Amino acid sequence: MAPLPQLTRPLPPPASVDSADGTPIATYDLGGSGTDVLLVHATGFHAGVWMPLVAQLDEIRPTLLDVRGHGRSGVPEAGMDWNGTAEDVLATVDALGLERPFGVGHSMGGASLLLAELARPGTFRGLWVYEPIVIPPQIVAAGDGAENPLSAGALRRRDRFPSLEAAYANYRSKPPFSALDAEALAAYVLGGFRQDGDEVTLRCRPRVEASTYQMGARHLAWDRLGELTCPVVVARGSDEVPGPAGFAPLIAQRIPGALLEEHPRLGHFGPLEDPAGMAVAVAAAIAATVTTAP
Numbered sequence: 001m002a003p004l005p006q007l008t009r010p011l012p013p014p015a016s017v018d019s020a021d022g023t024p025i026a027t028y029d030l031g032g033s034g035t036d037v038l039l040v041h042a043t044g045f046h047a048g049v050w051m052p053l054v055a056q057l058d059e060i061r062p063t064l065l066d067v068r069g070h071g072r073s074g075v076p077e078a079g080m081d082w083n084g085t086a087e088d089v090l091a092t093v094d095a096l097g098l099e100r101p102f103g104v105g106h107s108m109g110g111a112s113l114l115l116a117e118l119a120r121p122g123t124f125r126g127l128w129v130y131e132p133i134v135i136p137p138q139i140v141a142a143g144d145g146a147e148n149p150l151s152a153g154a155l156r157r158r159d160r161f162p163s164l165e166a167a168y169a170n171y172r173s174k175p176p177f178s179a180l181d182a183e184a185l186a187a188y189v190l191g192g193f194r195q196d197g198d199e200v201t202l203r204c205r206p207r208v209e210a211s212t213y214q215m216g217a218r219h220l221a222w223d224r225l226g227e228l229t230c231p232v233v234v235a236r237g238s239d240e241v242p243g244p245a246g247f248a249p250l251i252a253q254r255i256p257g258a259l260l261e262e263h264p265r266l267g268h269f270g271p272l273e274d275p276a277g278m279a280v281a282v283a284a285a286i287a288a289t290v291t292t293a294p
Contacts, residue, residue: 040109046071048191056279086115126289
């Protein structure tokens, strides 16, 4: 079986910080000089998947975290409330001494950044969020009482493989993971599994991933988007398939001064599908806030 692709920049060992409720959160300070940038991953992923994108960015101090229940972070006793993931973001900002960082988030990570800024206005100099999960109430109401297909799929997810190479080969062979950049997929496998006897096991347990999806419609960010005052770019991929890309324009419309950024060649996993291209977009958004920030 072929080896995993080599990573341009591997993820370093984490430092643990406590979130507001005491959940231990794995954080990663990559060093460097320049603008503080905090990157937050999507449901089911972990900090390491950002490394191919981070490797393309210059003049920043990149920092990352595994939100609760994911990667090397702890699982909260009270469940996967997304206000808790926002607390994880704020705990990371405080523990790493970040000074008005720029936030970069994907899916759940984007929503967590928006919730964190709403909880503590002025924390971020700006945000770039790719298809954040802030669901309009009419869509929530339409699906009320129906089974969450993402949650159901997570519970069925295969969580053990004979080796990391076997896991990589499996994901590479079928969607949606087959759309990922090879290095981003390798980063996901390397950081997303732990050795468990003669096998490797997913760190983010299927029940935790399923619970995270279930909670995605239960936060109140939608009602408060108009309170955001920092610059926000809402990025999205193709809207040909129903999903977060479809309501990204509605999110942008509710945030004062927000920009909607279109990437029609990409899907919901855009930052992991085209790390180099998305790094260009992120760098432009960072540069705009550095130029305009007081």
